[in-house]
Amino acid sequence: MQNYLDFEKSVAELELKVNELKLLSNDDQDISFDSNIRELELKTHKALEKIYGSLTPWQKTKVARHPSRPHLKDYLETLFESFIELSGDRRYSNDCAIIGGLAKFNDKSVMVMGHEKGSSTDDRIKHNFGMASPEGYRKAGRLMEIANRFQLPIITIVDTAGAYPGIGAEQRGQSEAIARCTQICLNVRVPLVSLIIGEGGSGGAVALASANKVIMLEHSIYTVASPEASASILWRDSSKASYAANTMKITAQDLIEFGVIDSIISEPVGGAHRDPHKTIIDSGKELQKQLNLLGHLDPEELMISRREKFLAIGRNI
Structure with a gap:
């Protein structure tokens, strides 16, 4: 239905x-x-x-959150071959909100990872609705370091409302884990491409999206905080989420103008959830295109271009 x-x-x-x-x-x-x-x-x-x-930005937010949009697991099954999941942060536990591992992408070895929200009720609970804890970001950082060691391109797929804000997560160093993962993103000497497929929420998204190239689906969002949270903070009224979304510049169309992202993938009429397979195939083509653009850069140039990309954000506003 x-x-x-x-x-x-x-x-x-x-x-x-x-x-x-x-x-x-x-x-x-x-x-x-x-x-x-x-x-x-x-x-x-x-x-x-x-x-x-x-669509208004608030309507795009609702589309980005649609439960039938393709998830990370769908991308792994369709675009990648011989996926081998690598689990655990080697400190505390394995966080199922982030899934990652080795795979073949168009016959080339890559490291792929991303947020998984889950599809059924039990699945969503298992993956904590895609909200990662510190161990999730430490796992992601560990996998990036493995990719760096073996000179494997990194593909990250982002779909999260934000990092998990629970007390336990804070006690285990959530902010440090996000910051460290972001630092690793910026310092790896291999091509790093990030694809935002739904919600790109706050530091929980940035930790996986500090990439050489950032791609967004047409109706996805990328934001410092959810519209509801922003409305509560700025206007003390979460019911003003629609107004907040309109003022925050969170859509792919706004962000490509600001230079925050590099390209937009068109979605089928009615959104990605109406034709998930086409959306995933089109995403794969764009991922390959961006990896090809990075192929001529040496490790030092990759790292420098990535840092310059983020330092340049906001300079011309």
């Missing part, structure tokens, strides 16, 4: 009619509703084009 967002009411009504006609067509073979179905499907497509052609 399709999960409709609040601004997709007209689409939901049209698709309900399409499904009803398809059921009637199956029940009565003597009557054909094909022309009616095609007409309604065309109206549905046009309605989606109109809605998704002018």
